[in-house]
Amino acid sequence: MSQFFQIHPENPQARLVRQAADIVRGGGVIVYPTDSAYALGCQIGDRAALERIRRIRRLDDRHNFTLVCRDLSEIATYARVDNTVYRLLKHATPGAYTFILRATSEVPRRLMHPKRKTVGLRVPDNNIAQALLADLGEPLMSVTLIMPGEDLPLIDPYDIRETLQHDVDLVIDGGYCGMEPTTVVDLVDDTPLLLRAGKGDPAPFEL
Numbered sequence: 001m002s003q004f005f006q007i008h009p010e011n012p013q014a015r016l017v018r019q020a021a022d023i024v025r026g027g028g029v030i031v032y033p034t035d036s037a038y039a040l041g042c043q044i045g046d047r048a049a050l051e052r053i054r055r056i057r058r059l060d061d062r063h064n065f066t067l068v069c070r071d072l073s074e075i076a077t078y079a080r081v082d083n084t085v086y087r088l089l090k091h092a093t094p095g096a097y098t099f100i101l102r103a104t105s106e107v108p109r110r111l112m113h114p115k116r117k118t119v120g121l122r123v124p125d126n127n128i129a130q131a132l133l134a135d136l137g138e139p140l141m142s143v144t145l146i147m148p149g150e151d152l153p154l155i156d157p158y159d160i161r162e163t164l165q166h167d168v169d170l171v172i173d174g175g176y177c178g179m180e181p182t183t184v185v186d187l188v189d190d191t192p193l194l195l196r197a198g199k200g201d202p203a204p205f206e207l
Contacts (some may be wrong), residue, residue, distance in 0.1 A: 002165045004157075006173045009033070012131040021135035023170050029053055031145055031160055032132060033174030034068070035125040036096045036182045036199045037153040038160060040168070041068065041140035045108050050141060056167050058148040065111055066098055066120040068140045070133040075099075075121050078106050078139065085187050088205060094125035096199035100186040111141065118188055128174045144181060152179050 003023070005016045024030060029042050029052050040056065042049035044067065054061070069075050072089055079101035081089065089099065103112045103119040112119055121139075124130070133140065145160065146153045154160045157173035164171065183200035186193040192205040 002161065002168045003170045004161050004173065005170065007128050009175045009177075010127060012128045014131075017128070017131045017135055020132055020170055020172060024132075024136060024140070028169035029056075029167075030170040030172065031157075031164065031168055032129060032140075032172045033126055033177040034096075034129050035094070035177065036144075037177060037179050038145040038155065038157075039068070039142045040145050041142040043136075044139055044141050046141070047110070050110070052167070053141075053143060056164065057143060057146065059143070061110070062114075063143070064113060064120055065141045065143055066122055067107070067111065068129065068133065068142045069121055069123050070130060070139075071123060074133075074139055075101075075123065078104055079119060079121055080104060084190075088187065088192070091204050092200065093123040094130070095123070096125065096180075096182045098122045098182045098184045100184065100188060100195065102188055116188070118186075120184070122182060126174070126177065128172060153181075155179050 007016050024043050027049055029049050032041055040053045067078055098120045100118050100120055103117055107119050144153050161171045180199040183198040184196040185205055186195050194202055
């Protein structure tokens with residue numbers, strides 16, 4: 001049976017955030033709010049937790065997870081960022097974007113695109129997610145909470161708890177956070193490439 005924390009979306013309670021981070025550190029799988037939708041998350045590099053998320057979503061091993069980061073300095077640890085890309089990211093983070101970038105050696109191989117050696121990263125504009133990332137001191141491995149056979153993510157924390165109470169360790173109720181996916185931008189080459197139009201405005205990338 002999963003735990004259920006009601007965390008204030010504007011002023012997250014530090015005690016509950018710390019408990020949530022401890023669950024992640026202990027190998028747990030959590031549901032948490034972002035600036036685009038609720039997401040499933042676990043500790044970076046935790047293979048067992050990663051496989052649990054794959055089973056929940058019924059994902060094959062070709063599906064790429066996103067590293068959800070606190071800020072640009074974390075992104076630079078896990079991706080190769082030159083000055084041009086850094087300026088673009090600075091204008092667009094935090095925000096509802098996922099960026100495809102060349103991975104560094106800090107990224108577990110199973111999180112990289114097998115041929116391109118790229119990784120998806122994002123910095124969410126959500127107080128609960130930011131507080132959780134700050135306590136963890138590292139990114140979360142993450143995917144949007146879309147159940148098998150569905151096109152849209154789950155949005156009601158109580159429905160999420162009822163659906164996943166035996167599959168995850170914690171559901172964080174952070175209120176309504178929407179159902180529109182992030183905008184996905186490939187920044188591997190010199191010219192930004194729009195892979196998916198979503199909540200984030202593509203204008204800063206001249207797309």
